[in-house]
Amino acid sequence: MPKPAYHLSNMKTTLASLVFTLVAALPFCAMSQKAINPVIHADVPDLSMIRVGDTYYMSSTTMHMSPGVPIMKSKDLVNWQIVNYVYDTLADVDALNLANGKSTYGRGSWASCIRYHKGMYYVSTFAGTTGTTYIYSTKNIEKGPWKRVSFKPMMHDHSLFFDDDGKVYMLYGAGKIMIAELEADLSGIKAGTTPQVLIENASAPAGPNIGLQAEGSQLFKENGKYYLFNICWPRGGMRTVVIHRADKITGPYEGRVGLQDKGVAQGGMISTPKGEWFAYLFRDYGAVGRIPYWAPIQWKDGWPVIGVDGKVPDTLNLPANKSLMPGIVASDEFTRKKKDAPLPLVWQWNHNPDNANWSVTARPGYLRLTTGRVDTSLMLVRNILTQRTFGPTSTGSTAVDVSNMKDGDCAGLILLQGKYGWVGVKMENGFKSIVMVNAGSGKPVEIERIPVSQNNVYLKAECDFRNRTDKGYFYYSLDGEKWIKIGDVLEMKYTLDHFMGYRFGLFNWATTKTGGWVDWDWFRLN
Secondary structure (H helix, E strand, O other), X not given: OOOOOOOHHHHHHHHHHHXXXXXXXXXXXXXXXXXXXXXXXXXXXXXXXXXXXXXXXXXXXXXXXXXXXXXXXXXXXXXXXXXXXXXXXXXXXXXXXXXXXXXXXXXXXXXXXXXXXXXXXEXXXXXXXXXXXXXXXXXXXXXXXXXXXXXXXXXXXXXXXXXXXOOEEEEEOOOOEEEEEEOOOOOOEOOOOOOEEEEOOOOHHHOOOEEEEEEEXXXXXXXXXXXXXXXXXXXXXXXEEEXXXXXXXXXXXXXXXXXXXXXXXXXXXXXXXXXXXXEEEEEEOHHHOEEEEEEEEEEEOOEEEEOEOOEOOOEEEEEOOOOOOOOOOOOEOOOOOOOOOOOOOOOEEEOOOOHHHEEOOOOOXXXXXXXXXXXXXXXXXXXXXXXXXXXXXXXXXXXXXXXXXXXXXXXXXXXXXXXXXXXXXXEEOOEEEEEEEEOOOOOXXXXXXXXXXXXXXXXEEXXXXXXXXXXXXXXXXXXXXXXXXXXXXXXXXXXXXXXXXXXXXXXXXXXXXXXXXXXXXXXXXX
């Protein structure tokens, strides 16, 4: 499919628009020499962070996505780039493979913990899907390879901790926080020991009426003292940071509320090379997901005091935020050089992919998605290729060649979550139509259908997350220049069945016969 032509008149319009945008942005740029919260306006939850020298590394939850547990890198604590994943696939089981009608939406691997110890990087996580705790290690965090050990039981929201005496522990649990000593090779709980209760009721500092019990443990040691960060949620209140402190890792621990503001919570603390301290936390922010916020820390009487007068500030004494592109999200022309990876790290598959049915080499310059089986639901389709939406607003557009679809096939651009919506092409009885489907009610409903005779089609999805507006709009084009709105508005909702912010996704779905394919020419973000 040819790329859209840019005529001289379009170029003049674009230049004029660019000049206007730059001039309009000058006052904003003058005020934006500091970092602004949220630091990342996209779904990057359950953060864990380390600093090695002048470089920060951060891991996060990606649950049912594959590859999983992203490693993000920054030199300034503000601008991040995905540099690796801890695993390609978590496990070869039906739920992760979308096989035999099973899925693991909202599960997969949860809150990870990243650590650096004696020249080795460690990332641990756990999965309700498999009931297992996993620890990955490598000497080269950006390139790998990773060594994996796994064991049971599954340690919920754990914190891996290497103490100064050579012992290794995991702290875990909800409400009642447990501690377990591990074998030196991290292969499981140390023989001859049993997990012990570390804190009977870690939610207690936040009051007696707790809905979400204290979880999300992250343990740190500073100036000889141990500091345990947790999150809890008082009923009728907001997500709250609770901090416990002790002189020994085994306690006893005294606790206090660390932060109650905007519902910003769950995370830990990090220091800069200059000796400044920050808390890294996240905020539930509707359909875009759980988005990272930082807050300064001052040390008072041996306690980390988070925020400015107890509040999370809008600006931070850190370098200014740059675009999330291409570090966290990115456009893709699907052109690859010989040494390029098949897919940039911004992409993740919805569940484990079927590698026999996708390619960026079958037709150079295109992503080919081939149907390998018939599915009864779009949520069971393998090889939906996704990346994050982002705020305050974001638009994903794409061009697709649908000339090799088979009857019953649907190929499109989805805003993926439990209550999804999509725009794409359906092939029925030998005829193609552009359709918009809205599953905002909980069930997919075809809202509009436009017959189409050509094989090259352009699709667009637009997200408005401003002030939690959380609306999605869909468009199509026959020439890549004139966009026509189709269907109705998707009322986007963050639902716990998927447990992540909305994602842009490309798919090809067979409902009657297999073997059809579509070729995606490009995917572009604004």
